[in-house]
Amino acid sequence: MIGFVTTPEISVLVTQAISDAQTSRGLPIFWLLVGVLICSGNHAGMHFIPADDEILSTPLRGNPVLTPRDFPEFNTIIDSLGGLDARIDIPATDIIP
Amino acid sequence: MNYSLSNMLGGGFVGGLDPSAKAYINAVVAAGATVTGAQRTAINNFIKAEKDASRYTLIKRLYLPIWGIAAANAIDMVTQSSGTFVGGVTHAAGYIQGNGSTGYFNTNVTPSTLSQTTSSASLTALITQAPSGVGAVTAIGSIDGSDTTKLLEFSHLSGTAIIFRAMSISASGAVQAVVSRASQVGIFVSSREGGDRRIIQRLTSGVSTLVNTTGANAGTVPVTGTYQMLRSGFGGGAAYSDGRYGFFAASLGQTLSQSQAFSLNVKTLWETCTGLTLP
Numbered sequence: 001m002i003g004f005v006t007t008p009e010i011s012v013l014v015t016q017a018i019s020d021a022q023t024s025r026g027l028p029i030f031w032l033l034v035g036v037l038i039c040s041g042n043h044a045g046m047h048f049i050p051a052d053d054e055i056l057s058t059p060l061r062g063n064p065v066l067t068p069r070d071f072p073e074f075n076t077i078i079d080s081l082g083g084l085d086a087r088i089d090i091p092a093t094d095i096i097p
Numbered sequence: 098m099n100y101s102l103s104n105m106l107g108g109g110f111v112g113g114l115d116p117s118a119k120a121y122i123n124a125v126v127a128a129g130a131t132v133t134g135a136q137r138t139a140i141n142n143f144i145k146a147e148k149d150a151s152r153y154t155l156i157k158r159l160y161l162p163i164w165g166i167a168a169a170n171a172i173d174m175v176t177q178s179s180g181t182f183v184g185g186v187t188h189a190a191g192y193i194q195g196n197g198s199t200g201y202f203n204t205n206v207t208p209s210t211l212s213q214t215t216s217s218a219s220l221t222a223l224i225t226q227a228p229s230g231v232g233a234v235t236a237i238g239s240i241d242g243s244d245t246t247k248l249l250e251f252s253h254l255s256g257t258a259i260i261f262r263a264m265s266i267s268a269s270g271a272v273q274a275v276v277s278r279a280s281q282v283g284i285f286v287s288s289r290e291g292g293d294r295r296i297i298q299r300l301t302s303g304v305s306t307l308v309n310t311t312g313a314n315a316g317t318v319p320v321t322g323t324y325q326m327l328r329s330g331f332g333g334g335a336a337y338s339d340g341r342y343g344f345f346a347a348s349l350g351q352t353l354s355q356s357q358a359f360s361l362n363v364k365t366l367w368e369t370c371t372g373l374t375l376p
Contacts, residue, residue: 028171030168030171031167031168031182032182032183050185054196055185059167059188060166061166062129064129
């Protein structure tokens with residue numbers, strides 16, 4: 001699974017920022033990335049935020065289609081995680097309690 | 098930011114429709130989906146048929162995730178409230194599909210809030226492609242933490258069965274039927290109504306009652322949100338589904354005849370709106 005490994009504290013802030021990007025536009029919170037606790041492996045205790053290219057290209061709204069990348073907050077949020085190149089691939093088994 | 102104000106505030110004018118259908122269509126259009134005339138008619142006919150048959154008041158949440166965009170797929174047909182997609186979910190024309198590891202949908206409402214009870218609860222899922230593998234994954238469900246006396250779910254069991262657990266992981270509250278994983282497709286209506294517990298399956302070829310039995314009430318209604326493609330409260334990656342789903346519903350208990358008629362109405366709605374055919 002491709003995504004960001006970060007601290008639980010930053011993970012919560014990222015989820016909140018994505019939430020705020022929707023509510024600040026008067027929208028319901030219809031899409032989120034939520035950090036999952038890594039239970040085993042080299043990053044146990046950290047949070048994993050899934051963020052492969054397909055997830056980051058999710059069609060959020062239509063006419064025209066908008067993906068997460070089309071929101072101005074996207075770069076700020078990704079930068080807070082170290083940029084797209086900071087993503088790593090971890091085994092799915094690492095997040096299974 | 099290339100963002101259409103009309104998409105945020107508007108939605109196309111929809112006239113001559115049932116008020117519930119009109120409200121849903123307007124919400125979907127406001128989310129940026131295109132709703133054709135045929136789709137509008139199908140949605141209107143579906144809701145009117147449910148109302149005419151006095152089933153609509155039983156239905157608490159309906160999701161028709163066929164629009165190819167998350168905002169529209171997240172809208173409940175009954176209340177126009179929005180759930181939340183999380184992680185990796187594909188939004189295709191006609192269905193959504195979890196990635197089996199991080200993707201799910203949170204309805205943001207609990208069975209308790211929906212007035213589902215130990216003697217009256219129903220879950221429906223339209224499945225166009227069964228989850229891969231043979232591991233146990235949930236189509237729609239809720240559980241309080243890991244308390245197996247406080248859960249409500251319709252799931253693909255490990256191996257070759259499907260199961261409806263109504264406030265009990267086993268015993269009288271749970272009913273299951275042997276169905277090979279590849280055949281776990283079509284419309285499944287699982288219901289607990291009075292003393293009855295049953296699962297029916299509708300395919301293009303017809304409708305079958307997979308299991309129909311009676312049992313005493315057990316357990317407690319969950320107060321955790323109902324998820325799709327994952328059972329809430331279970332945690333980790335063990336129960337994520339990568340199946341394809343075109344419709345979900347949460348309602349009060351239905352009789353057998355109500356479930357059969359409801360599933361036929363859902364079939365007509367989904368097939369008309371998508372141009373696809375139920376397996």
